[in-house]
Amino acid sequence: MALKWGIASAGKISHDFVNAMGTLSEGIHHVVAVAARDLDRAEDFAKRFDIPKAYGSYKELAQDPDVEVVYVGTLNPQHLEVGLLMLEHGKHVLVEKPLCLNEKQAQQLITYAEQKKLFLMEAIWSRFFPSYQYVRNQIKNGMLGDITMVEADIGSEGLDKVARIAKKDLGGGTVVDLGVYLIQFCQWVYEQAPKSINARGTLNEEGVDLEMFAEMTYGDNKMAKIKSSGLTKLSRNARIVGTKGQITLLNFNGSTTIIDVDGTQKTWSLPQAQHYFNLSGSCGLRYEAEEVRKCIREGKMESNLVTHNESLLIARIEDEIRKQIGVKYPEDD
Template identity: 70%
Template sequence: MALKWGIAAAGKISQDFANAVNTLNADDHELVAVAARDLSRAEEFAKKFGVKKAYGSYLELAQDRDIEVVYVGTLNPQHLEVATLMLENDKHVLVEKPLCLNEKQAHKLITYAERKKLFLMEAIWSRMFPSYQYVRKQIQNGMLGDIVTVEAEFGFGGLNNIDRLAKKGLGGGTVLDLGVYVIQFCQWAFQQVPKSVTATGTLNDDGVDVEVMGEINYGDNKIGKIKTSGLQTLSNTATIVGTKGKITIPSFWCPTSIIDIDGTEKTWPLPDAEHEFIHINSCGLRYEADEVRKCIRGGEKESENVTHNESLLIARIQDEIRKQIGVKYAEDD
């Protein structure tokens, strides 16, 4: 039976999500409704992506009894409010990363979802890619030996000119936008709670970070090295180095290929979609949609690939980095 989706917000990432879901089997996924604060935007979105209904408010979406799960693609400061609204109305929820602005908000949202006995997942789509699943098996099979160093950097020039990334009131900064990916990658590789985090950064005039460098120390000389930038385009590659060799992952946040331990390239091509995608490899959002369906149909309340505890830990690391470099949101008080 098709999982019945609602989509909260009609922005770029929501468009890519809908486009990706439409590449999946219609017997498994159905786009029931989309909501935006501007009804005309929702109607335009619905027409383009074959969504049955369009609403001019998130409350109407939440109250639609045909919907089972809602994808929340709003701006960062609205994640807690909109996701909570959906949970209040007995909807499962997939929230675009970051789950919330800080660990305190994330804990509040997760606690509420658990109380409601509803599925909740932070949309760290990277972990559902076949390339990640393959590398996980290589690690588990001991092909890399003991992991010693993980390096991940993610940056694009000109991001400092985009309001949602540059404005504190919009939950801006590279730590929440790009940092989720480099942090989650270190966590995914080491599978440990860090011993310590150190970071330095550059802030803009509005007090949010436009560039960050940091180290996540896991003890026993195991180090995760991270860098984010909205000022310059970085290599956007992640590397896992073990005692027996290394694996390199280009475009590590949405990788369709890797350089394996033996130096060979392995690829997992994405299918074509009806519309062009706005962001690179966004067709891969289909993998997280399938993960959500598998979990909900299996009666699970969280995904083993992005557990609630993992989202809380990522938020805690983000909080610590922001604290060290001097980025504070009103919601942190």
């Protein structure tokens, strides 16, 4: 039986998510409705993907009895409000990363989902790629030995001109938009909270970060170095270094290719989709959609790969990095 989706927001990431789901087997996922604050945009989106219903408000989507689960692809400051609205009306929820703007908001959303006994997950799509599962097995099998260093960076030139990065009222800054990928990767490797964080950054006139660099220590000689930038194109690679060798994930936030311990390159190809993608590798969003379906059909309220506690820890680390470099949102008060 197909999982019936509603899509909150008709923006670029929602386009890519629905397009990616279209590459999965027919009859597994069905997008039944889309909503945007501009009805015309919702109707255009619905026409593009042959979606039966389009709404000009998120409340209408929440009230649709045909919708089982909602993908929240809105701007960051709206994640809490829209997530709570969907949960209130009995919908399971997948929220685009970051889950919320800070740990306080994330805790509020998670607590409400648990009270309602509904599934909730932060859409950290990276963790569901086959490459991540392969690397996890390499780590567990001891192929790297004891891991001592994680290094990762992500950045693009010109993001300082993009509103969602540059504007504080849109939840801007590279820490929550790009840094979440870096932080989640370090946490995925080490599976424990950092013992110390030392961060610095470059802020714009709005008081949000256009660049961030952080070092995190995990004890037992384990470290992580991460960098995000909206000013400079960075490698977008991540390296895990152990006492026996290292593995590099290319385009680590949506990695289809790795350089293994023995130096060989391994690639997991993505299928062709019906429409274009706005962001490179977005076809891999199909993997998180499958995880959501699996969890909901098994009656779970969270995924083992992105647990509620993990999302709270990621938010806590984001908060600490922002505090150290001087980025404060009104929602932090």
